[in-house]
Amino acid sequence: MTTADHTAPEQPTGRDRPVTVAVRGLTKTYGHGAAEVAAVREVDLDVHAGEVLLVMGPSGSGKTTLLLMLGALLRPTAGSIVVTGRDRRRVEIATTLERELPALRANTFGFIFQDYALLDALTATENIAVAANIAGIKGTAANRRARALLDRVGLAHRAAARPSQMSGGEQQRVSVARALANDPPVLLADEPTANLDASRGRDLSRLLRQLADEDDRSIVIVSHDNRLREVADRVLWLEDGRFKTLAGLVVDPVCRMQVEPTGPHVDWEGRTLWFCSEGCRTEFTADPQRFVAGGD
Amino acid sequence: MLGVASALLLVLVLRGIFAGAIDQVTSYIRTSPATVFVSQEGVKTMHMSASALPPDTVERVRSVPGVTWASPIGFASGSVSGPQGRQLSYLIGYDTRTGRGGPARLEVGRAPGTGEAVLDEQAADGLGVHLGDTLTVLGTRLSLVGLSSGGSSITNTTVFVARTEFTNIRGDTDSYLLVGTEPTAAANVADRISAALPGVTTQTREEFATSEARIVTDMSADLLRLMSTIGLLIALAVIALGLMTATLNRIREYAVLKALGATTIRLAGSITVQVLWTVALASLLATTFAQLLSWTLPLLAPAVSITITSTALYQTTLGALAVGLLAALWPLRRIATLDAATAFRETR
Numbered sequence: 001m002t003t004a005d006h007t008a009p010e011q012p013t014g015r016d017r018p019v020t021v022a023v024r025g026l027t028k029t030y031g032h033g034a035a036e037v038a039a040v041r042e043v044d045l046d047v048h049a050g051e052v053l054l055v056m057g058p059s060g061s062g063k064t065t066l067l068l069m070l071g072a073l074l075r076p077t078a079g080s081i082v083v084t085g086r087d088r089r090r091v092e093i094a095t096t097l098e099r100e101l102p103a104l105r106a107n108t109f110g111f112i113f114q115d116y117a118l119l120d121a122l123t124a125t126e127n128i129a130v131a132a133n134i135a136g137i138k139g140t141a142a143n144r145r146a147r148a149l150l151d152r153v154g155l156a157h158r159a160a161a162r163p164s165q166m167s168g169g170e171q172q173r174v175s176v177a178r179a180l181a182n183d184p185p186v187l188l189a190d191e192p193t194a195n196l197d198a199s200r201g202r203d204l205s206r207l208l209r210q211l212a213d214e215d216d217r218s219i220v221i222v223s224h225d226n227r228l229r230e231v232a233d234r235v236l237w238l239e240d241g242r243f244k245t246l247a248g249l250v251v252d253p254v255c256r257m258q259v260e261p262t263g264p265h266v267d268w269e270g271r272t273l274w275f276c277s278e279g280c281r282t283e284f285t286a287d288p289q290r291f292v293a294g295g296d
Numbered sequence: 297m298l299g300v301a302s303a304l305l306l307v308l309v310l311r312g313i314f315a316g317a318i319d320q321v322t323s324y325i326r327t328s329p330a331t332v333f334v335s336q337e338g339v340k341t342m343h344m345s346a347s348a349l350p351p352d353t354v355e356r357v358r359s360v361p362g363v364t365w366a367s368p369i370g371f372a373s374g375s376v377s378g379p380q381g382r383q384l385s386y387l388i389g390y391d392t393r394t395g396r397g398g399p400a401r402l403e404v405g406r407a408p409g410t411g412e413a414v415l416d417e418q419a420a421d422g423l424g425v426h427l428g429d430t431l432t433v434l435g436t437r438l439s440l441v442g443l444s445s446g447g448s449s450i451t452n453t454t455v456f457v458a459r460t461e462f463t464n465i466r467g468d469t470d471s472y473l474l475v476g477t478e479p480t481a482a483a484n485v486a487d488r489i490s491a492a493l494p495g496v497t498t499q500t501r502e503e504f505a506t507s508e509a510r511i512v513t514d515m516s517a518d519l520l521r522l523m524s525t526i527g528l529l530i531a532l533a534v535i536a537l538g539l540m541t542a543t544l545n546r547i548r549e550y551a552v553l554k555a556l557g558a559t560t561i562r563l564a565g566s567i568t569v570q571v572l573w574t575v576a577l578a579s580l581l582a583t584t585f586a587q588l589l590s591w592t593l594p595l596l597a598p599a600v601s602i603t604i605t606s607t608a609l610y611q612t613t614l615g616a617l618a619v620g621l622l623a624a625l626w627p628l629r630r631i632a633t634l635d636a637a638t639a640f641r642e643t644r
């Protein structure tokens with residue numbers, strides 16, 4: 001985990017790491033004829049190991065649809081999604097047979113839901129153990145794994161609590177632990193902070209960042225929540241089913257947001273650097289070396 | 297779970313009351329020292345029956361090999377009345393010297409002599425008579441000298457008098473003959489009596505009790521049977537609806553599990569296990585409560601007796617299990633076609 005990566009403006013973290021999810025020409029059209037809705041249109045995307053990717057966009061822009069297709073929960077109308085599993089095997093999700101999908105999900109993905117989606121009747125430990133069971137970990141091994149994961153998300157003391165006895169923040173951490181039960185290479189989260197207050201939301205986003213860093217996991221988060229920007233390696237803007245000028249976006253070297261090359265900028269050592277705001281530009285010009293370490 | 301438990305409890309209690317009623321009705325026969333009963337030809341029961349044996353029956357039965365003793369009783373149906381009311385009653389005249397055919401248990405007082413009677417204590421309570429009081433039995437006034445137990449049922453109570461007193465009231469005809477044998481020889485001896493005395497009906501104690509239970513079931517317990525059948529249907533409906541809605545309420549949870557990679561077969565398995573547990577726990581709970589009721593209820597309402605039979609228990613439990621599984625797995629088609637993507641959709 002190198003700070004150099006973070007500060008290199010045109011080389012955000014993870015770009016040099018293996019690609020875990022490669023998406024090409026991904027398209028989803030709901031309905032037919034007059035009722036046809038093109039929710040996602042010919043999206044290309046690479047998600048790297050250890051990367052936290054945040055997909056933002058207005059309501060109805062196709063974020064959830066994209067996430068469902070990535071997670072093998074929704075079949076694309078066209079395009080391909082290739083995931084590389086922990087065993088380095090590459091699987092084309094778009095054409096995987098229906099009956100092979102459960103195993104694929106159980107081995108490849110961890111899901112985090114906006115409303116946590118824990119099973120009410122089960123304790124925190126049991127909720128995680130169930131996911132471990134589904135992933136093929138049996139009996140006491142599943143319970144041991146559940147406890148270890150609870151410990152990891154800082155909830156060891158709530159092991160026997162049921163969802164109704166836990167705060168939203170705690171429930172969401174249990175659901176993160178559950179998403180880790182199968183040690184998936186890819187974590188997918190839909191609005192994970194939407195039901196949490198500011199400080200809980202920040203805790204959760206830090207937790208996700210940590211999980212990406214420690215286990216080299218790819219995390220794709222779909223959200224409206226600006227707080228998540230601070231832990232994301234990349235922020236993509238989805239609008240009308242397309243990433244808006246994905247290729248054209250550049251990274252503000254100060255705040256590391258994706259910005260369109262249209263606003264404030266400076267020419268510095270033969271390059272043009274773009275900023276999200278005058279504030280960032282001023283900060284940069286005050287001490288350029290601070291933001292472009294090495295200057296390569 | 298509690299719904300299922302209360303439904304099962306309802307059935308168990310109803311069936312228990314039913315079985316308890318039958319138990320009470322056959323109590324006199326089942327607690328008798330006799331292992332074989334002889335009655336008039338064609339008469340197989342006591343309830344709603346009149347039996348008269350040919351005068352030489354006693355002697356002839358006594359001479360059948362294997363018979364250790366034979367003791368005739370007089371039996372009549374009628375009513376007994378006291379200051380607070382009147383009840384249907386059997387009148388049994390028995391040999392007070394041997395006690396055979398008399399009350400199974402004398403709670404207080406002594407065996408009856410001339411002009412005296414022993415009445416079941418529950419009936420005595422109901423009629424408002426105490427030891428020393430006078431009661432009227434089939435039109436004859438008798439003095440109460442003892443209280444017995446086990447002689448009252450939902451249909452009637454029992455008055456015991458000496459055989460000689462019975463003769464005064466009803467005449468000198470023997471109604472039934474109680475026969476003692478070696479316990480293991482009862483069936484053989486009954487066969488021998490049948491062969492030697494073709495003009496009478498001979499039954500072992502079990503046969504006699506079964507006949508008696510059957511006639512009472514057929515007649516006076518119809519209502520109870522109807523009630524317990526309706527109870528069973530209601531209970532099964534409650535169980536079915538309860539478990540079916542339980543499954544349907546969890547559709548979202550099943551979608552989540554599917555998203556986590558669970559197969560439909562796994563979900564069906566977990567539903568089955570859940571139903572098994574629910575029904576097992578519910579029937580355990582219901583049994584415990586029914587058993588408690590069967591002990592406490594008779595203290596509050598002596599006329600009611602509840603007998604929880606193992607047959608009733610496993611029939612209700614199996615019924616609940618079958619219906620429960622059917623109902624819980626009924627929505628399986630929906631679960632099978634359930635789109636795991638709805639796990640994300642139904643968040644708002």
Ligand SMILES: Nc1ncnc2c1ncn2[C@@H]1O[C@H](COP(=O)(O)OP(=O)(O)OP(=O)(O)O)[C@@H](O)[C@H]1O
Nearest residue numbers: 030031037039057058059060061062063064065066
């Ligand atoms: N099952 C469906 N059938 C038909 N149209 C659908 C279906 N699901 C989504 N859509 C449409 O597809 C488009 C994208 O929906 P999607 O849920 O992916 O948006 P979103 O970006 O997640 O929105 P939000 O931020 O509100 O969650 C919307 O226009 C929506 O109405």
Ligand SMILES: [Mg+2]
Nearest residue numbers: 063064065190
């Ligand atoms: Mg959405």
